[in-house]
Structure formats: C-alpha cells, structure tokens
Amino acid sequence: MINVGIVGGTGYTGGELARLICSHPGMELKAMTSRGNAGKPVDSVHGYLKGYVEMDFQASIENGEGLDLIFLATPHGVSMEHVPGLLDMGLKIVDLSGDYRLDDEKVYSQWYGKGHDDKDNLTKAVYGLPELFRESIADAQLVANPGCYPTASILALAPLFAAGVVKGDVVIDAKSGTSGAGVNPSIRTHHPVCGESVIAYNSGKHRHQPEIDLILHKLGEGGEVYFSPHLVPIVRGILASCYLDVNEVMTSTELQSLYAEFYSGERFVHVTGDGSIRAVVGSNHCQVAPVSLGGSKVAVFSSIDNLVKGASGQAVQCANIMCGMPEEMGIDFPGLGV
C-alpha cells in the first residue's frame, strides 16, 4: 500500500486525483493541502467525495512522514516552490503543473513569463507519458505529468515521428471542454459566452506548443509544430485533430496498422476508425484515429478525458509505475460511453 498526499487539492485536478485514489486498491490518500481551505472538510469543497474522502484540508505537508509520494496539483510557478523540499524529504513526486515539462529554462521563461527557480531539478524530471517513457518513469523521483493537450497530441503523432515519416510542419487543431480552464470562473468560461459557441484562443501562443514540439522531436525528425486550441461547450474531453504530410503515401488502413503496432499491448491507447470524444469520457483511455486525406496528407484524431488521461488519471498511472505497482491499477475501467 502506497501512502500519498495531494498538494493543492481545491482545483479540478486535485479533486479528480482524490476521486481516483479513493477507489485505488494500492494507494491510500493520507493528506490533501489547500492554502485557502485549510481546516475545512474536503467534501465541503468537493461535494461528490462525500463518504469517500473524510479528512480536512491541511495547510501544508510538513515533514512528509508516513508518505511515499506527493501529487502536486498546484499552479504553474507554485510547484517549483515545493519540489526541492519534498525531494529532500525523500518523497516521490508527480507534478501536474507545467513547471518541469520543458527541459530548458530559457524556453520555460519564454513561454511561462517567469524565470525558473529550480533549474537543477528541471533537467532531472522525467516526462510522464508512460506509453513513451515507461522505463524512465519507473526510475524517476520527479515526474512532470504532461499537459492535457500534449497528451492527446503527442499520442496522436508519436507513431509517425518515431517512424521518421513526417514531412514538413504539423498543425494541431485541438478542441477542449471547459473543465480544462480550471475551477475559477472567467469571462471565457461564463456559460452565456461559451455555451453556444466555439472559441479559438492563443493560437500559436499556448504554452503547450513548445511541450508538444519538444517531446515529438525527441522521437524523430519533423517540421515545426503549430498548436491552435479551441474551447467547445462540453465539460470533459479533448479532441486533437492533427494535420501533416508524410513522406511515403499511406492508405488509412496502412496508417491504422502502423498505429496498431506502435501501441500494441498498451492498455490505454486504442486505434479506431474515426475521431470522437464520447467513448473516453470518465476514463484513462485515449482513442487515436489516423486517416489518409489523399496524397501525402494525413489527419490524426486523438481523444481523451482531459481530467483523467489528460491530468489526474495519467498522474496515477505514473505513480503506479514509480512505485512498482501494476500500471493500470485503480484506473482500469471503461469510459461512460454515454
């Protein structure tokens, strides 16, 4: 039994971690922290956890006694305040923020608008996408859990980059549900604004663009990655539609074979014939649908639940690996389907 804590437990990914961990047969939730809600019962903030998480938020983790692993569900810039101390306590860490995903402090500064305060650990952190970096995750003390968009996008494109067939640039047009924007109300997520609309935002300027670019180019060659996110009026789910050219013409069937082989044996990645979010909502699964558009042009549609495979579910998956437990433990259930 692994004893875990969640730092930053009032947001959606913090609540989702607690939701998953409370049913996890190998993990026990020992502590949840919250600066703003310290002293309050967790289920007074996350009503759906009533009967499942019976503890109060505490102000901090203190000395880490009795804990094996910490999930950092803290905002960008806050995680790096916590990491060095927690590592010193000998704890394993899965950080759900963007603080340790980019391995170059200059790139970090450029996209996150602030300097990095923990450069040593920046380069030691392992990128927590198990389907690509399972072995490194197993040995890591600090895992940078991927962003929601990068998870969908990288799983969509990894087989082509790894096969060395990418020709030129890649355009990713991603559609996300509103839970990706987090727990704090804003103009963009105000229902009258987003409820019957599709909103393009931060095209070419989203922090997930360099993250996707970095990881894909570790796998193989290819042009630039252009990332264009959109908000759609659903609560959970991302569909990333990726467009690119390949340097050897392949039919949809050939593409599907290549993908099926690449993801052979993976519990959470499925190759399907078409792109849709519905089937994966509520689950840690990802569906990837590569399609030939004619000639050398290829589209790949990739769908995940942004809060599960795109955040807390993947964090549990990483934690399982880091702690030597079966990778799928506690997250091995199908999506809602409808």
Next chain:
Amino acid sequence: MINVGIVGGTGYTGGELARLICSHPGMELKAMTSRGNAGKPVDSVHGYLKGYVEMDFQASIENGEGLDLIFLATPHGVSMEHVPGLLDMGLKIVDLSGDYRLDDEKVYSQWYGKGHDDKDNLTKAVYGLPELFRESIADAQLVANPGCYPTASILALAPLFAAGVVKGDVVIDAKSGTSGAGVNPSIRTHHPVCGESVIAYNSGKHRHQPEIDLILHKLGEGGEVYFSPHLVPIVRGILASCYLDVNEVMTSTELQSLYAEFYSGERFVHVTGDGSIRAVVGSNHCQVAPVSLGGSKVAVFSSIDNLVKGASGQAVQCANIMCGMPEEMGIDFPGLGV
C-alpha cells in the same frame, strides 16, 4: 422618431436594447452610458453591434437634451438613484431593474435587503406588462419593466386569476438559461459547474416571488405563490411550469379556450398545446400551454426569451406604448425556431 438613451449599457439587457433599437424604425439610439466603459466604443464591448451602433459609451446622460425616453438597464438599487433626476428632466423612463416593481417599500426592503430611496415614485410607477396594463402604461412617465421570471409566470397564470377560478396555492417551477444571471462570471454560471447540470436555487427566496404574487393578486383571488427557480444549461430562454388547482374542473381543451379568449388579439402571446422554449428564442413572443393533469389539477407551461420578452423586448414594447407608437414596432419578428 423617438430619441432614446440607455443607462447602464454594458450588461446583457443594455446590449439587447441596443440590438433591438438599431433596427427599430421609430426609435433612434442617441446615447449609451457606462460607468466602467465610458469613452470606449460600444462595439468594443458588444462586438455583435459592429456596424449598427457607432458611438462611444458616455459617463452619464447629463441634462437629457434631445432625448425623449431613457431605458435604465442598471442594477437593482442603482436605478432609484437615477429616476428622480431623469423625471425632472421631463424624460419618460422604462426601468429594467426591480426598483419600482413592488409598490410597498417594506416589501421592497424585505426582499432587496435595502431601504428604498425614492418612495414617492415607487407608488407612481406602472408595472410594464402590456398584456395586462396597456392603458396605464400609455399614460405613465415611469414604467417598471417586469422581471424575466414574472413575465413568464404572470402570463401563464393571469387568465386563471382573472377568471377567479384559482383554488389554493400556486407552485411555479421555472427553468432559466444562463444569460439571466447577467454578464458577470460566477461559480454558478461557470461552464464546468452548470454545463451538464440542473441547479435549483433560491427556492421560496427569490425576489421575483413577491413580484409575481403582487401582480396576480391584483387580477383576482388565489392562494400563496411559491416560486422555485432552476438554472439549465441553455443561454436564452425560460420555461415556467406552473401548478395549481382550479375550483371548477376543466379539460385541457376548455383551458385552451379560456386562454385563447383571454389573449385574443395579443400579438405576442400564443396559446399552444405543449411547453417548449425553442420557438420563442430571439423573439418577443410568449407561448402559454395550459394542460389539465386530471381532476382539478392544472399545469401551465409558459416560455419566453428572457432577454427579449423577459427584459429588453418588453421594455421596447412599453416604450412604444408610452410614446404612442404601434406597440409591436421594432419587435415584430418571429423566433429563430431552430
């Protein structure tokens, strides 16, 4: 041609007024005020008005020169600061806030949580529901535009109260789109919170309850009104489902006849067989569907667009009447339908 101004133009009802007035053949929009956006182009706040409303927000109305009528789209408690001065300028006023809807300052204080600063005008204001108070509106200098829920609810129940057949209490279960909550983001209208939910709120405690109660009892006898609002994940529209007993058993057909007669000749109220919001969205129309549930129990379903017939469209309808223009001018078009 009537020259009008809008005080408090940054909210949804202010923008909606401008949207309607810019196509109104007998009304010209001369000024829009905003405390927070004074000096900014109106279409920088309401992008959809680009090409239709080409003016800047001004800080205030000043002396009212060149104006005939003011729409107050200000919050509760703010309208009463403006009314005395504007009346002194000789302007007609349609107030979209709740400040002048209740005729008793004590009831106002009880439900709005503050004293009333303009008691004189409180009792002079005419309730702006044209289907019931057309003649008084024509003579009024100050009209209190009804709330969105009261518009739907009163139109649903007026024929039965007026017929004197109401037996006992009335329960109104109303479902509103999120635009009714206004332009400012909040937890309840945060899409991840309301997007896949129905939320009951303020049951028996909503300010619209005494408003509905007051007006219905002006029409005839009946028991108490209990009002229970709900938020549903649509942007525009209200469906008020009203339940009551009548003291003489009527079939659905008989009820429909009574309603058809009561609303005979009305341009904006239609008696239909079942309740649904879709047909009235984008329009000033109201659909009312009375149904016998068996025995003496009756349900009446009433649907409107909360921003049109429930707010700005009705305000234009009142202004038309106050200014001697055809009542339907500028608002005589069908709903979107789909």
Next chain:
Amino acid sequence: MINVGIVGGTGYTGGELARLICSHPGMELKAMTSRGNAGKPVDSVHGYLKGYVEMDFQASIENGEGLDLIFLATPHGVSMEHVPGLLDMGLKIVDLSGDYRLDDEKVYSQWYGKGHDDKDNLTKAVYGLPELFRESIADAQLVANPGCYPTASILALAPLFAAGVVKGDVVIDAKSGTSGAGVNPSIRTHHPVCGESVIAYNSGKHRHQPEIDLILHKLGEGGEVYFSPHLVPIVRGILASCYLDVNEVMTSTELQSLYAEFYSGERFVHVTGDGSIRAVVGSNHCQVAPVSLGGSKVAVFSSIDNLVKGASGQAVQCANIMCGMPEEMGIDFPGLGV
C-alpha cells in the same frame, strides 16, 4: 462469484450494466443478447467497452446453464415474454423494464396500453428500491427495477410519506437528461430540437406517475401524485423537484434532520442543502435536499444519474442483495463531480 447475463444488450441500460459489471469484483458477465446484433462483438456496438467486454452478442440465453442471474434490459412488453421461462430455469431476474413494477394488471393495461401476459408473476415481483424494500429484495427471485424518475421521486418523498405528514397532493416537476430517452434517435432528442431548449412532455400522462403513486402510498397516506417530466439538454442526470404541504410546519433544518435520520446508514442516499445534478453523475448516489418554502409548503430536490441509480446501478445493487453479496459491491465509487 456470480455469473450473470444481460438480455437486450444494445441499449443504453444494457451497455451501462456491462460497464458496471466488468469492474465488479463479485460478478462475471457470461452472456449478452441482442436480437438485432447477434453475432457481432459487443464492443462494435459499445465502443467504450473495448478491452473490457470481449464477447459477441448472442441471440438468446438458451437454457441458462452456468448462469445465476439475468438482467432484463428489454423494452416494456418484451420482458414479460422472457420472465416465465427464465424463472423456470431457476434463474434470478432483475427486470429493468416497467413490466413488473405495477402490481395491478388493470393499472398496467391502462398506462402501458396493452394487457399483461404474466399476471402470476406480476404480483410476486418485488419492487427493487433497496432503501425501502431491502429485505424483500433479498428473498426475491424476480425484482422489478424502478424507473429512473420514480427512483429520484420516491427517494425524495419517502421520508415524508413514512412520517405521515403529507397533506394533500404532491406535484413532481422532473428534469431529465436525454439518455433517458434511449438509444433510438427521435425528433425530441434531435440536437437542433432539444439542444437549446427545455421541453415539457407527457404531463400527468407519463407511465412513471402511477408507479410513484403506488409506492409512496405503500409507505403512508397522502394525496394524489402529479408527475410532470421535462427534457433538458444534458446527457445524464435527473433532478426531481417535488412540492407538497406538510401537516406540521417544519423548518429546513428540521426537514433535513428528519431526512438524515430516515436515510441514516444508507450508502447511496445523501441529504444536502440544495438541489443539483452535477455531483452524482456517473455514480449510484442520490442527493436529496428538503427545503421549507414557508408555511406548510415544502420542496424536495432529488438528483440521480438516470443510467446508474436510475437504472443499471440500482439493478446491480439489487442483484448484490439477491445474491447475498455486499450491497455496494462494484458500485461504490463517487460521481465525476465535474
């Protein structure tokens, strides 16, 4: 380990049963039948079950060998064709249709528009609402799983009927997500029709009305039940808003105490302060919020996931009880929350 089969596996409740059973530690899914899809892989119809349910639909259950219990996810009128034969095979049955919920064949005929072909078993069936009829369910061979609306409504009102405080009629205004309409497309569930609307339908004429009425009056005295369902544009979830008078005035706090005591020890029913669907989606939980509206008028808001506590989750709960397993086994997890 209990071996189960699902008859009628292509609809939403059939798929949902499979989704729950595949993670159930004490239940094994041995067979799913489908008239239309016999011979096809289950996951070709329910894509989200890929990797979890690896079998083909079969045409029928045949002799029942190797099976302990059958879930009938068949339409009204079809279940009664299957029941006698399956009972003869010695199988336990949980029937999710309406065929055995009413104990009087005349009432059945009146509301379902056809005669009942299995009158003997009609009166032997036990109504499968564990919170009220746990002991009878434990001894039953045939359980009639409650309808979705009745589950929400009866749990909302049972404490008041059982306390004998109901005065006069009860009005239930229920709002349901579209999955309640089943897997077959129709005008009412066509997205352009229902997507930005609320639709009242079958007021006073819905088959769930006599079901609610029957069960509540088994618990205690009270007037007529009037049931008025509405379709809202969400996929999962029901909020039943119930209105009634009580014969002794109670504050909201007193009501909550009465409810808390009534449901004391229940794993799946929670007394809360306000009504909302969000917290229970994806779970077998029900939230019940009784509120005093002033005087003797009371509102009770009750929310469930219509496919889980309102159908398949409750069916599993009943099956657990019938088979002597812990009642919460396989369905003891929180809702998605967001």
Next chain:
Amino acid sequence: MINVGIVGGTGYTGGELARLICSHPGMELKAMTSRGNAGKPVDSVHGYLKGYVEMDFQASIENGEGLDLIFLATPHGVSMEHVPGLLDMGLKIVDLSGDYRLDDEKVYSQWYGKGHDDKDNLTKAVYGLPELFRESIADAQLVANPGCYPTASILALAPLFAAGVVKGDVVIDAKSGTSGAGVNPSIRTHHPVCGESVIAYNSGKHRHQPEIDLILHKLGEGGEVYFSPHLVPIVRGILASCYLDVNEVMTSTELQSLYAEFYSGERFVHVTGDGSIRAVVGSNHCQVAPVSLGGSKVAVFSSIDNLVKGASGQAVQCANIMCGMPEEMGIDFPGLGV
C-alpha cells in the same frame, strides 16, 4: 415588391427562408411547397412562424404565375429536377442545394454519387457568394447558393488566394452546429451521442471540399484544399479554422490590413482579432480573423451562422442582388450577441 416561392419548405433552410422573408420589406412570400406536408398550415410544421406565415404548404409551384423568384430548399439531386421547368417559366432561381455549385459534371458525379441530369444549366449557374461574384449574380437567372462550410471557408481564404500569396496546401478544420445536419434525426445528431462530444466526420471526403477548392482556385493559385468537418454540440454556427503557409511573412497586423482592405465596404464581412461564433448567431454576418502563427504559417478563423449567411440569409442576399434591390435588404440586423 418581389414575389417569391419556396420549394421544399419543411426543412431548416426552408423555414429560415420564410422567417427572413416575412420581415423583408421588399419581398413577399407567395407559396411554400412540401411533398410530405402539402395541405397543412406552414405554422403547424414551423411553430415559430405563427402569426407571420399564414398559408398552407402546397404540393408544387404549378405554372409560376405571379412569382418572380424561387428558392429551392430541396435536397441534393432533387433541385435539378425542378430547375429546367422553373427557368422555362421565366423565374429566377436561387438553389440552396449542391446541384449547381460544381461546374463539372464529372466532379459532381464523383462527389455526389450520381450523374447530373441538367448539364446545360450546370455551367450556366452562378456561384452565389456576393462578396466575390456580385456582378455575375446580378445578371444570373440561376444562382447556386454556396454551402455553409464553403461560405465560411472561402471568405476566410479569398484574400490570400486573390493576393497570390498562398504557398502549398490549405487545411480547413471546421466546427459546425447540429442544425447543419438538417431536420431529420440521425444517430450522429442524437443528443446522447453528440451532446457532450466533438465528432470528426468525413475528413477529406465531404462534398464541400471540391466546392471550396474550385472557388478558391478561381481567385488565385495555391495548393490542395483539405477539408475536415467536425460536429460540436451547439445548434447554430460554424467556425472554420484554416491553416496555410504564405510566401511572404506577414504579421497578424499586416494580415488584418490586407483583409480589411479586401473586404472594405462589405456590409456582412468583418475583420476581427480572434475567432468565435457567438457574435454572428442569428445574423447574416461573417467574422474573419487572420492570425500569424509565426514564420510563414497563418491561421484564419471564420465564423458564420450556418442557417443565415451559410444558407438562407445568403440566398436572400443573392435574391436581392438578382432583383435589383439593395443587397442588405431584409437581412441587415446584428447577431444575437448572447
């Protein structure tokens, strides 16, 4: 006053035409036909037209006496049955189907899966996008009204094709509301299926791809057009996100200037800073937002209401031009905004 008829009046575009025409000061609706609903009142099918369109559907147009122009709101393949006869009657025609949009019968056959029965008129028809082909439309007797996706896509890309700066292929990732799928229920538009999902469909295989390709290449050189449509859970609206390279690097500001100049004087096309559907819903307006993604990569976001500028509003715009009326007559109002 122009007298018009609508052939095929039961669908969404037929109803929308009637909605617009009933408020059009220069157009009078004389007849609506429907094969299935002949003899029924129009407002029994389109309830929102009650009080505005008071006629019965007729079975056919007969001899065209008293009519000046016909809108064909008939399905693909059906319009070509009507066109020759109607032209012979001397009527002007705006065809909202795809039958006359492609000028090559072989391309038509390839994409529409059937031969073309009216080849003579196929090459005579004028493509009804006023912003590009205003003069030809003025002289045309037969106008092929553009598809919804092509309207958004072509308006997004025309300035760049016309400027001769397009380098290589163009990818269009379009998101459409469900009303684009028409009035008939289907699996894909069943609310439980599409309500909380995004669905990619017909990527590279949609009939609108050759239409977009054809028109853009009439304007200038450029690579292939790849079109990838998606269904999103909104009722009205399309956002087309277009991605391409330009052969001279331009900043977002430079792109906006180029677009502003190209669309200078256009009543219905607006250059904005970012892509969103909300502002144009309910109107004939199109918003186009060109953005530099860095280097030579450009994104252009284009939004319309699919039933107005993407269908019936544009058809009215064309009819106005064909009949020598002001182009914006009857469709010159802002979007709902919220």
